[in-house]
Amino acid sequence: xxxxxxxxxxxxxxxxxxxxxxxxxxxxxxxxxxxxxxxxxxxxxxxxxxxxxxxxxxxxxxxxxxxxxxxxxxxxxxxxxxxxxxxxxxxxxxxxxxxxxxxxxxxxxxxxxxxxxxxxxxxxxxxxxxxxxxxxxxxxxxx
Amino acid sequence: xxxxxxxxxxxxxxxxxxxxxxxxxxxxxxxxxxxxxxxxxxxxxxxxxxxxxxxxxxxxxxxxxxxxxxxxxxxxxxxxxxxxxxxxxxxxxxxxxxxxxxxxxxxxxxxxxxxxxxxxxxxxxxxxxxxxxxxxxxxxxxxxxxxxxxxxxxxxxxxxxxxxxxxxxxxxxxxxxxxxxxxxxxxxxxxxxxxxxxxxxxxxxxxxxxxxxxxxxxxxxxxxxxxxxxxxxxxxxxxxxxxxxxxxxxxxxxxxxxxxxxxxxxxxxxxxxxxxxxxxxxxxxxxxxxxxxxxxxxxxxxxxxxxxxxxxxxxxxxxxxxxxxxxxxxxxxxxxxxxxxxxxxxxxxxxxxxxxxxxxxxxxxxxxxxxxxxxxxxxxxxxxxxxxxx
Numbered sequence: 001x002x003x004x005x006x007x008x009x010x011x012x013x014x015x016x017x018x019x020x021x022x023x024x025x026x027x028x029x030x031x032x033x034x035x036x037x038x039x040x041x042x043x044x045x046x047x048x049x050x051x052x053x054x055x056x057x058x059x060x061x062x063x064x065x066x067x068x069x070x071x072x073x074x075x076x077x078x079x080x081x082x083x084x085x086x087x088x089x090x091x092x093x094x095x096x097x098x099x100x101x102x103x104x105x106x107x108x109x110x111x112x113x114x115x116x117x118x119x120x121x122x123x124x125x126x127x128x129x130x131x132x133x134x135x136x137x138x139x140x141x142x143x
Numbered sequence: 144x145x146x147x148x149x150x151x152x153x154x155x156x157x158x159x160x161x162x163x164x165x166x167x168x169x170x171x172x173x174x175x176x177x178x179x180x181x182x183x184x185x186x187x188x189x190x191x192x193x194x195x196x197x198x199x200x201x202x203x204x205x206x207x208x209x210x211x212x213x214x215x216x217x218x219x220x221x222x223x224x225x226x227x228x229x230x231x232x233x234x235x236x237x238x239x240x241x242x243x244x245x246x247x248x249x250x251x252x253x254x255x256x257x258x259x260x261x262x263x264x265x266x267x268x269x270x271x272x273x274x275x276x277x278x279x280x281x282x283x284x285x286x287x288x289x290x291x292x293x294x295x296x297x298x299x300x301x302x303x304x305x306x307x308x309x310x311x312x313x314x315x316x317x318x319x320x321x322x323x324x325x326x327x328x329x330x331x332x333x334x335x336x337x338x339x340x341x342x343x344x345x346x347x348x349x350x351x352x353x354x355x356x357x358x359x360x361x362x363x364x365x366x367x368x369x370x371x372x373x374x375x376x377x378x379x380x381x382x383x384x385x386x387x388x389x390x391x392x393x394x395x396x397x398x399x400x401x402x403x404x405x406x407x408x409x410x411x412x413x414x415x416x417x418x419x420x421x422x423x424x425x426x427x428x429x430x431x432x433x434x435x436x437x438x439x440x441x442x443x444x445x446x447x448x449x450x451x452x453x454x455x456x457x458x459x460x461x462x463x464x465x466x467x468x469x470x471x472x473x474x475x476x477x478x479x480x481x482x483x484x485x486x487x488x489x490x491x492x493x494x495x496x497x498x499x500x501x502x503x504x505x506x507x508x509x510x511x512x513x514x515x516x517x518x519x520x521x522x523x524x525x526x527x528x529x530x531x532x533x
Contacts, residue, residue, distance in 0.1 A: 003161060004161040004162045006161065006260075009202045018277060018281075048394070049277075049278045049392065049394075074297065074398075074399060075293045075294070075296045075297040075300070075399045076293070076296055077289045077292035077293050077295075077296060077344045077345055077346075077347075078342070078344065078345040079284065079285070079286055079289045079344045080341075080342045080343060080344065080345070081267060081286065081288070081341075081343045081344065082264070082267065082284060082286070083264055083265075083267040083268035083271050083284055083286055084264040084265050084267070084268040085268060085284070086284035087264060089284070092283075092284065094283055094284075094285050094289055094293070096293060096393065096394055096399070103394075104394040104395065105394055106278070106279050106283060106285070106392070106393055106394040107282075107283060108282075108283055114345070118300075119296060119297065119300035120300070134282070136282040137282075
């Protein structure tokens with residue numbers, strides 16, 4: 001980094017254990033091919049990403065609902081310059097799609113040529129396990 | 144609340160500053176600001192520091208403490224403010240409230256950021272995490288340019304804004320940075336240079352993006368009584384401060400053609416200052432990416448929604464146009480040391496309002512002596528709008 005005189009700081013490796021107890025059905029659902037959201041039993045608001053507590057009425061009484069898989073793409077970008085922990089990936093397309101439940105989802109968009117991707121087009125939202133074994137979800141070409 | 148004035152400003156040189164550590168960089172901005180005000184460090188009762196990367200992109204966890212000691216400020220009330228890229232404005236607002244409330248007679252806002260001690264992919268990693276790590280970075284690696292590229296795609300699809308329009312913002316801001324000795328990038332560029340630069344996150348290219356910069360800026364604020372006592376010649380008054388925030392998840396925003404937080408914060412600031420957008424003589428807006436400047440024109444009411452590109456095409460935001468914007472080079476070319484930017488904006492506007500202090504060729508003509516700073520944190524996560532009046 002430095003072209004000027006400098007000393008190296010002590011090295012630390014940081015890995016956090018992120019709690020997922022309260023959204024566990026979501027992460028388990030991905031493994032079964034389902035994308036789950038939460039719905040507040042008190043006020044009816046649907047949340048994606050799923051939450052345990054309602055920011056609209058502050059109740060903590062949620063039910064799990066499966067989302068539809070049909071999305072309309074509202075915007076997208078193709079990420080060429082990638083962060084350290086994504087250096088091993090090829091450039092990827094990130095999109096935001098709106099589902100008929102009214103919630104929006106941000107995820108990678110796969111299965112299209114970049115020149116085919118347009119604002120307003122349809123895409124299918126599917127659960128997926130990455131080659132490294134991590135549950136995730138992507139937009140892909142509708143059948 | 145009582146009247147509060149800016150009585151001193153200072154800035155370091157922006158750029159790759161591997162010749163100084165964080166405290167030394169702070170000193171470079173702080174010393175000229177107290178000389179400008181004609182005070183000593185012991186006169187300052189409260190210090191609010193804007194800085195974002197403590198422990199991440201530079202080594203100190205408590206930059207307020209190390210900088211305060213280095214500048215002779217130990218003993219004053221001290222806090223570090225975090226509002227991402229608007230941390231400098233949050234620090235300025237905090238210092239303002241301390242004086243306006245009567246708790247201090249003189250306070251300082253100090254923006255300090257040291258971003259060039261780590262490599263670029265690690266910087267992309269840290270800043271990409273500045274959103275909602277769990278839901279948008281962990282699985283999807285959304286970088287900061289990518290977040291603003293999502294806005295660019297939507298704005299282009301909705302309003303017909305083009306990549307050439309975005310390039311015009313970069314060309315304008317580089318032009319003014321070339322006249323600003325503290326600017327990080329002082330080279331002039333053309334539309335073709337922007338369009339042919341490498342893609343970072345499509346449709347944004349390298350020259351659509353601000354550089355990663357080191358830099359510090361310091362602002363001294365005082366009560367009206369102190370202004371009289373110190374016989375300050377040209378106090379610049381804080382006329383209005385507006386603030387707002389946006390959702391952590393980008394997926395929860397209502398649309399991708401503007402920032403709701405900018406609209407809300409600017410309306411609050413105009414109301415407090417009792418001014419309208421057409422009364423502004425000069426503005427600095429948050430142009431971390433070229434699309435951000437075009438959205439800012441629309442969000443703070445310099446033009447109608449969807450007409451931002453028209454404003455830049457017509458040259459209305461250049462000196463001689465309707466409202467000069469970012470005549471210091473903006474974040475785009477002056478540089479964007481994240482937590483410093485809000486204080487740097489106030490530094491620039493104070494000098495603009497004093498007229499004589501700005502380098503020839505980039506002084507905005509003054510009619511009403513009213514100026515506005517628009518500072519966004521994250522991708523519309525935070526927004527502060529500050530209106531100053533001489």
